[in-house]
Amino acid sequence: MDRVERKTNGKRPAMSILVLGGDGYCGWPTALHLSDAGHEVVIVDDFSRRQIDEELGTRSLTPITSSKERLEAWNEATGRTISLEVGDLLDWEFLSGVVSRYEPDAVVHFAEQRSAPYSMIDRRHAVYTQHNNVIGTLNVLFALQEFAPDCHLVKLGTMGEYGTPNIDIEEGFIDIEHNGRRDRLPFPKQPGSFYHLTKVHDSHNIAFACKIWGLRATDLNQGVVYGTVTPQTERDPRLLNRFDYDGVFGTALNRFCIEAAAGHALTVYGRGGQTRGFLDIRDTVRCIELAILNPPERSEYRVFNQFTEQFTVGELAELVVDAAATLGIAARIEHLPNPRMEAEEHYYNAKHTRLLDLGLEPHYLSESLLDSLLNIALEHRDRVDLDVIAPRVRWRAEKPRLVEMRMAA
């Protein structure tokens, strides 16, 4: 009888799941979703994301509560308990203690610095990002090998690992015929920031660990996530998820909605022909669950491309302008000089069938979702700080630096 069966209480086997980075934008709703589904969830976080808000002088548009309040609210709302372990993955004594104590069935790993612009501020931030992400994940691999070798690692990668090649993007691997011979090889990677590079480094390290130690891992190359609400975060105002709009952590669409609500121009970088994969945060949490419920075999390293639709950044801005108009808001688009180094017109066709094959029913981008996002943004627009919206980090700068953040307020 394996451990999973042993824990079964009802129809569905409950699992012990660590959510590394479970206080963050994707981690928090994932922890709630998995707890709601009956699993024993432990959040592992060092609150570095909240600390970075202090550093940058930014904050979530939505007034998120402390971790303590959040967890109490969840317990009050559902009767379920999510445990919390506070610490850093770079701290081996801490991490190995957590993994050996909980012997998880699955570890969901969101605990990385996830902003491309943040990683491009300067040398110190690039080194922080690569050290934190790569060595943190290396520690996770060693902890699993030593204390939970059967555990399934569900690791968040990014679609940005692939860059924008002129061929179709496959899910992790590609069959190559070359000079009359064939092999199935890792898909070539062309990441576009020191942050995106860390995800490529992680992918190589994880694939190797699966091969030599027989670990099992799912690498989820996620697209750009939009939305902030899930059925679980709606149960109590104290369960609110974060909603970023600043030039460093705010991503397209979410940022556009808040800009529209705040009367700020929608900040499209360059021509806006950059095509990316996008998904609703309600699909993020479901994708994680689907991966967990359908684990790979031992020694298997598999890659799913985790997004549901492709858009150009310009198309998204237009959609937000239209949705804003129905709410009586006259939003406008401003094309800013692109702070990044990226193709602004390019071929893009990325496969994303493996999660659909496991049963994902996507929430496609709809007018009602845009309405809802705009309304949340309107509700909190008194919290918007217009000074932090403009892109403040340039890829191409001779000496990359954070441009002075605060203008005369």
Place this chain on the structure above:
Amino acid sequence: MDRVERKTNGKRPAMSILVLGGDGYCGWPTALHLSDAGHEVVIVDDFSRRQIDEELGTRSLTPITSSKERLEAWNEATGRTISLEVGDLLDWEFLSGVVSRYEPDAVVHFAEQRSAPYSMIDRRHAVYTQHNNVIGTLNVLFALQEFAPDCHLVKLGTMGEYGTPNIDIEEGFIDIEHNGRRDRLPFPKQPGSFYHLTKVHDSHNIAFACKIWGLRATDLNQGVVYGTVTPQTERDPRLLNRFDYDGVFGTALNRFCIEAAAGHALTVYGRGGQTRGFLDIRDTVRCIELAILNPPERSEYRVFNQFTEQFTVGELAELVVDAAATLGIAARIEHLPNPRMEAEEHYYNAKHTRLLDLGLEPHYLSESLLDSLLNIALEHRDRVDLDVIAPRVRWRAEKPRLVEMRMAA
């Protein structure tokens, strides 16, 4: 008038060249070769390789002298001066000071932990290797961007980045046709140790830095180096190069020669059908020089496969047995259980034309070279410690660890 022309004294323009890791097995003869060719050479080293010998209880077969003695001997033998800067690439204050002070025309970067088995000892050694190599190189990139943006980075990679795919290995990039579209993309990487992984991570980081900052870099994916002598190291006994034979730092061929001389069986891991690219250390130093003399354009990241011949490990062992026989030594081969995870019979055809196109005239492996290596090994055989020859680190071990090194002596 550019800086290089300004420094010209004779027919050949002298360059200012930093050799990072210039005290090591490849770095030392490279520094001598470049100094001999008239360049202003600065060795940057923190002597971590000598420290690791202390940690492992190993030492070079050849009695190498201290860095101070070496540099004095070079000055006495040639009248030329090689400068020395002692410090760690992880120390930004040190590194940025060195780069800004010398404003090098080229930086040759050997300064990485270069043993695959060492990186596989345990978590601590894996983390040390990835942190040291990846962050050290990241610091080099930032130092060049800030203080020497026109400088040519010549970085040592490894043929081990490619692994053993079932298709021909190209030099860094491959033209892929897929679903009717084409692109030239980075060659997919399948490295086989935490050390080899660092070289893959470096390659991705360097390619990105060239793209965004306009740096210029040559990534030399070097094969397994053999030999120990160059025309420069022969000028004085105090200029001896190191010659490793232990199970952690000793590589095939060099190790086989010393094993034969010491009356130890030639340690072939597994069946010995592993095919790799090899080169003579006299070609290593010449390849570095050719890369320096033919720099890439700004923004260019190029890859050369740096080896001259392919052999299977078993073939090399047979060659050493035959050469030993001519010296009256009855050497024998012992097939040990392979401590690594690697294919022992596989397709292997790696391109290596770009350095030949620049004028490399290879020293192919010859009986006289094997004679010379065996004679050096015989000369120093009283220094051989038989206890450190066996492979002591296993890739597959549930808890990888360094097996107790010293048996009852």
